[in-house]
Amino acid sequence: MxxxxxxxxxxxxxxxxxxxxxxxxxxxxxxxxxxxxxxxxxxxxxxxxxxxxxxxxxxxxxxxxxxxxxxxxxxxxxxxxxxxxxxxxxxxxxxxxxxxxxxxxxxxxxxxxxxxxxxxxxxxxxxxxxxxxxxxxxxxxxxxxxxxxxxxxxxxxxxxxxxxxxxxxxxxxxxxxxxxxVDTTAFAPSPEPTGPLVVLLGARMLWDKGVGEFVEAMRKLKARGLDLRGVLVGMVDEDNPACISQEQLRSWQATSVVEWWGRRDDMPRVLASAHVVVLPSYREGLPKVLLEAAACARPIVATDVPGCREIVQDGRNGLLVPPRDAGALAEAINTLVQDQAMRLRMGARGREIVTREFxxxxxxxxxxxxxxxxxxx
CATH class of the missing domain: 3.40.50.2000 (Glycogen Phosphorylase B;)
Structure with a gap:
């Protein structure tokens, strides 16, 4: 035997x-x-x-x-x-x-x-x-x-x-x-949802995932009068030194700058509710959430750091910005928010890249x- x-x-x-x-x-x-x-x-x-x-x-x-x-x-x-x-x-x-x-x-x-x-x-x-x-x-x-x-x-x-x-x-x-x-069958393209545009950051709630910069970018965009929903999806990871406390997350949510949805196990559904997916991390291995976003044909804004730039081809399936720069992040998000044709084009290319390579x-x-x-x- x-x-x-x-x-x-x-x-x-x-x-x-x-x-x-x-x-x-x-x-x-x-x-x-x-x-x-x-x-x-x-x-x-x-x-x-x-x-x-x-x-x-x-x-x-x-x-x-x-x-x-x-x-x-x-x-x-x-x-x-x-x-x-x-x-x-x-x-x-x-x-x-x-x-x-x-x-x-x-x-x-x-x-x-x-x-x-x-x-x-x-x-x-x-x-x-x-x-x-x-x-x-x-x-x-x-x-x-x-x-x-x-x-x-x-x-x-x-x-x-x-x-x-x-x-x-x-x-x-x-x-x-x-x-x-990424399972490209489970994570599949879907039409953009109706209603206010949803800009989503999916990650553990850590400072070095760029969560603070994302909140500041959303604050800047909302100050311009844009009708946007900034959404944080992910768990509080108390075993990590860079953990963001639940108190801080609730404080941001109370000011209506962002919403915090917590940990979710239904990520295909979550990504289908988004128009743009963001990860302003300081460094990554190769983030699964960006693979999932691309498989769902969602355009991406990410930082130009190891891991993120392995997935995001600047100007092709998303936009890359410098790390720790809320202003540049806000401008990149705004570029996609203002241009539906660009969002759809980048989303389709992202799906092609993930299916072929990831x-x-x-x-x-x-x-x-x-x-x-x-x-x-």
Whole structure:
């Protein structure tokens, strides 16, 4: 009987697996591999199990300052890896990569994939504390990622070049797989809605997603008398140092500058209600919300930073603006608000680009190729 390879996903949050890795996990299963999901279970555990995946809850959190609990998290992973004996583990994001790689060494896991979702807070912020953190993380990653039968996946060429330049990885170790892909059937074009134009920012509510600049841009546009609705869609992420508080979000909403819809799991419907999608982030891996927006044939305004410019071709399927510049953001939004023909033209081109270059099927093919290379060594 042929051995069925077992792939174990380690991800800190169940909602992140559901929103960003579910399509990939299904493709891996369809390719004849068993899939285990190891994550902190909050709201999506039952749905993950209903999809047919075995779920193993853990206590690890992204932000924890208690060294004993961090040590216990590593030991918990070692026990799971030794008990389950996966053929390959796929770690997603910073803490799973660090702790999971330690556990994989100690448990003797044959093959490891470490996937950056983006370089994260420490690589975005120029605060002194972030620079110290970046140095420490770089040292830790250099050791953690140096497993003999492993591969590092990043989502854009700029992140790859930075990791190589900083001496964290060797060129032969790292592959670029552009994003997590998008289901172009679920995310499909629809006519523009009637009524006031909706300008939507979809992301976790973090300062480094450019939420503050978006609010200021909407304030400027409304001061001109434009009939617009600025909408924020996304969760408050208290485990992230750049978190925007619920109090701040409610304060903005109370002044009618923007609406905050919170976390939504019906993103095709949400995007269908929008006319323009905005992401003024300071840096990204490759943002899924922009892939989804383009698949829905919505024009995009984004910042000219790594990750965003991999999706947005300035003047073709959207407009690029400098980061941290609310004035430029407002002008770009206004350009699209005033020109329906441009919105429709850019939306159609965005759909073409995503279908050709960023489908979930393509990402799955590229990821499975990495798996097979490691498993066949």
């Amino acid at each position: 042929t051995h069925q390879p077992c792939v174990l996903f380690l991800i800190t949050e169940d909602w992140y697996f559901w929103s960003h890795r579910l399509d990939l996990a299904k493709a891996i299963r369809d390719a004849g591999m068993e899939v285990l999901v190891v994550t902190r279970v909050q709201d999506h555990g039952a749905r993950i199990e209903k999809e047919g995946f075995r779920l193993i809850p853990i206590r690890m959190r992204r932000r924890n300052r208690q060294p004993l609990r961090e040590l216990l998290s590593v030991l918990e992973l070692v026990r799971i890896y030794r008990r389950e004996q996966p053929d390959l583990v796929h770690h997603v994001a910073m803490k799973p990569m660090l702790y999971g790689s330690i556990a994989a060494r100690l448990a003797g896991v044959p093959a490891v994939v470490n996937a950056f979702a983006g370089l994260g807070y420490a690589f975005i912020t120029d605060h002194q504390s972030a620079k110290v953190l970046r140095f420490l993380i770089g040292r830790a990653l250099r050791w953690a990622l140096a497993l003999p039968r492993s591969r590092v996946i990043v989502q854009n060429d700029v992140d790859r070049e930075q990791l190589i330049r900083d001496g964290i990885v060797q060129p032969i170790q790292v592959s670029v797989i552009r994003g997590v892909g 489908s979930a099927e393509q990402v799955a093919r590229e990821t499975l190729a990495v798996y097979r290379e490691l498993l066949e060594r």
